[in-house]
Every structure is written in C-alpha cells, then in structure tokens.
Amino acid sequence: PPLFTLLSTHDFESVAEKTLAPKTWAFYSSAATDLVTHKANQSFFDRIWFRPRVLRNIRTRDTSAKILGQKVELPIMCSPAAMAKLVHPDGEKAIARACQSKGIIQCVSTNASFPIEDIASSLSPSQNNGPSPLFFQLYVSKTRAASEALLRQVWSLGIRTVFLTVDSPLAGKREADERVRMDDDQQGIPMMTGVGKPLNDKRGGGLGRITGSFIDEGLDWSDLPWLRRHWKGKIVLKGIMCAADASRAAQEGLDGIVVSNHGGRNLDTAPPAILILLDLHRNAPHVFDTLEVYVDGGIRRGTDILKAICLGATAVSLGRPFLYSLNYGPEGVEYLIDMLKEELSVAMALVGITALEQAHPGLVNTNDVDYL
Numbered sequence: 001p002p003l004f005t006l007l008s009t010h011d012f013e014s015v016a017e018k019t020l021a022p023k024t025w026a027f028y029s030s031a032a033t034d035l036v037t038h039k040a041n042q043s044f045f046d047r048i049w050f051r052p053r054v055l056r057n058i059r060t061r062d063t064s065a066k067i068l069g070q071k072v073e074l075p076i077m078c079s080p081a082a083m084a085k086l087v088h089p090d091g092e093k094a095i096a097r098a099c100q101s102k103g104i105i106q107c108v109s110t111n112a113s114f115p116i117e118d119i120a121s122s123l124s125p126s127q128n129n130g131p132s133p134l135f136f137q138l139y140v141s142k143t144r145a146a147s148e149a150l151l152r153q154v155w156s157l158g159i160r161t162v163f164l165t166v167d168s169p170l171a172g173k174r175e176a177d178e179r180v181r182m183d184d185d186q187q188g189i190p191m192m193t194g195v196g197k198p199l200n201d202k203r204g205g206g207l208g209r210i211t212g213s214f215i216d217e218g219l220d221w222s223d224l225p226w227l228r229r230h231w232k233g234k235i236v237l238k239g240i241m242c243a244a245d246a247s248r249a250a251q252e253g254l255d256g257i258v259v260s261n262h263g264g265r266n267l268d269t270a271p272p273a274i275l276i277l278l279d280l281h282r283n284a285p286h287v288f289d290t291l292e293v294y295v296d297g298g299i300r301r302g303t304d305i306l307k308a309i310c311l312g313a314t315a316v317s318l319g320r321p322f323l324y325s326l327n328y329g330p331e332g333v334e335y336l337i338d339m340l341k342e343e344l345s346v347a348m349a350l351v352g353i354t355a356l357e358q359a360h361p362g363l364v365n366t367n368d369v370d371y372l
C-alpha cells in the first residue's frame with residue numbers, strides 16, 4: 001500500500017510482515033522463546049492510565065527535548081539494530097539521513113551493515129556544524145584491540161556518545177530466527193565486527209546468535225575503567241533491568257542508562273520495560289538525579305512515549321518500527337518520525353501539557369501494575 005495510507009507503527013509492521021524476505025522478517029520480528037517479554041513490552045503500556053487535566057490552553061505545543069545536553073526535536077531515538085541493509089540497500093545510511101533531517105538521534109549498532117564511517121559520511125554536511133546526530137552502540141569484542149580500534153574510529157568521526165550494551169553477553173533463543181535458514185545472500189552482514197559471512201549451523205539459521213559470537217561473554221563491571229581509557233566521551237549502559245544495577249550505574253558515574261530488555265530478544269520473562277522504569281522509581285529514585293534514563297521496548301504510540309516521560313525518562317528509543325518503516329526507504333523513516341511527533345503532540349494536548357518539562361508522575365495512574 002502507498003505510504004500515505006499508513007496511519008500507525010502497526011501499519012508499517014503488517015506491511016513488513018507481508019513484504020519482507022522471510023529471513024529478514026524472522027530476524028527482525030523474532031524474540032526469545034515464548035515471546036512473553038516481547039508482548040508484555042507493549043501490553044504493559046496499556047495498563048497505565050493517564051490522569052488528564054483539562055482547561056489548560058494547549059494551543060501551542062513543543063515536543064522538543066534534550067539528550068545529554070543536545071537539543072532534539074522529539075524525545076525519541078532510533079535504537080541500535082543490526083543489519084538494516086536486509087530491508088533496504090541503503091540500510092543505516094538511509095536511517096541516518098532521515099533522522100538527521102527530522103532532528104533526532106540515531107544510535108548505530110556495532111553490527112550495522114555499513115562501516116560507521118560510511119554512515120557518518122552519508123549525513124548532510126550543511127547540518128554538520130553542531131554535535132553529531134549519531135551515537136554509537138558498542139558490543140565489546142573478545143579481541144579487545146578490535147574494539148579499541150573501533151572506538152578510535154568512532155571518535156575521529158565526531159561521535160561523542162557510546163551506548164555499551166550490557167544485556168547481551170550472548171543472544172537469547174530466538175526460535176523464529178533459527179527456523180528460517182540463511183540463503184547465500186551476503187547483503188546484510190555486519191561490517192564492523194570481522195565476523196564475515198554468517199552461516200547456518202546445526203542449531204539452525206539464528207542470525208542473532210551466529211553474528212553475536214564475537215561478543216566477550218566475560219565482560220563485567222571491572223571493565224569500565226578499560227572503556228574509560230579508550231573512550232573519553234559519554235558512556236551510557238544499555239540493557240539495565242533492575243533498580244540495583246541502575247544504582248550501580250549511578251555510583252560508577254555513568255552518564256545514562258537505557259532501561260531495556262533488548263526488545264524481548266534475550267531473556268524471556270525479563271520484566272517489560274515500563275515495569276523496570278517503575279522499579280527504579282520505587283527502589284532507586286536517586287538515579288534520576290545523577291544520570292539520564294532512557295527506555296526502549298514496545299514503544300509504538302505517542303501515548304507510550306508520554307507515559308515514559310511522565311515516569312522520569314529523558315527520552316525513549318524504538319527499534320523494530322524504524323526497520324519496518326525503512327521498507328519504504330528514507331521517506332518511510334521520515335514519515336514514521338512525523339507520525340510519532342503528531343501522536344505525541346496530540347497526547348500532550350489531551351493530557352493538558354504544552355512542553356515535556358511539564359510531564360510528571362502525577363499525570364499517570366500506575367495502580368494496576370504497581371505491585372513492585
């Protein structure tokens with residue numbers, strides 16, 4: 001169907017299901033084992049109710065926000081996701097252009113299908129005076145020197161923020177991804193990891209599992225000084241799932257955390273993202289004063305974005321919706337961002353606020369999920 005007939009992130013998803021190559025759909029849409037966490041990421045947003053305020057003159061509204069001091073047009077980021085080239089030949093480069101033109105940040109995966117310098121050089125130079133619109137997501141390699149070289153390269157491109165993914169020492173059991181075997185098409189292979197062409201093995205065609213085999217399973221908190229030696233910019237831990245680890249992150253002086261269960265792709269029955277955010281509120285409220293908290297997993301609507309902001313998130317991030325919208329090329333990604341902006345603006349109006357600084361926990365009722 002033509003782009004202009006799509007009305008929601010769900011519409012992009014159902015077109016993707018019908019039109020993507022079977023392996024691409026299996027890799028993008030899959031999640032761990034019984035998909036409990038994956039489904040709960042979305043459904044738990046629906047169990048939080050707004051407490052809307054009326055008669056507030058909402059005629060002019062501003063959806064802009066600040067992420068680590070950087071102004072963005074919307075409090076949403078594009079989550080790092082591997083191998084965008086499977087859906088479109090320009091892959092992450094097309095996403096980068098679309099995000100830049102709409103004034104939002106894209107976090108590029110270590111497993112992107114283009115080298116980071118290609119993605120950076122596809123940005124429009126006319127807008128290159130300010131801070132880079134790219135963040136970089138790091139998976140630490142078993143070969144530390146390779147990660148160190150990658151970090152140097154990323155720094156040389158003007159990128160100043162790294163998301164260290166901490167929830168994936170290994171990939172979860174994604175059965176849909178295992179079931180569909182890879183063909184000989186090398187199109188989407190990751191370019192920064194030296195993994196080379198992913199192949200099927202005895203367990204199946206699990207693209208996530210096989211391409212993740214370079215990741216160092218031995219990484220622990222004592223490696224943070226190593227990272228600091230090789231990265232002088234900001235560091236955000238991606239994949240925090242409980243208050244205790246959020247506190248530890250704050251104590252270690254990190255700049256931010258992404259509350260995330262990797263889109264339900266790793267540990268099934270890990271808590272849905274919005275419950276993790278509530279856990280932080282109850283059990284580690286101080287972290288909101290010392291670092292920025294972002295949320296990803298299951299965000300599909302402007303109302304989801306606003307609920308997360310009300311509960312203390314600085315911004316949210318979306319994974320699959322960006323990949324599905326890239327099915328329509330960079331125009332599809334721009335369309336998705338506009339759509340979410342419009343939904344967020346309407347949600348703000350109807351809750352009774354005109355700027356995101358006015359969002360606060362009193363605007364949501366979490367009683368139905370407040371059993372922490």
Ligand code: FNR
Nearest residue numbers: 028079080081082109165262263297298318319320
């Ligand atoms: C991911 N995710 C991910 N995260 C990461 O840190 N590095 C990566 O390379 C990838 N790769 C990846 C590939 C695909 C196909 C998906 C769907 C996801 C996780 C991603 O950053 C994010 O946490 C989730 O996608 C968020 O959930 P939603 O928005 O997809 O529900």
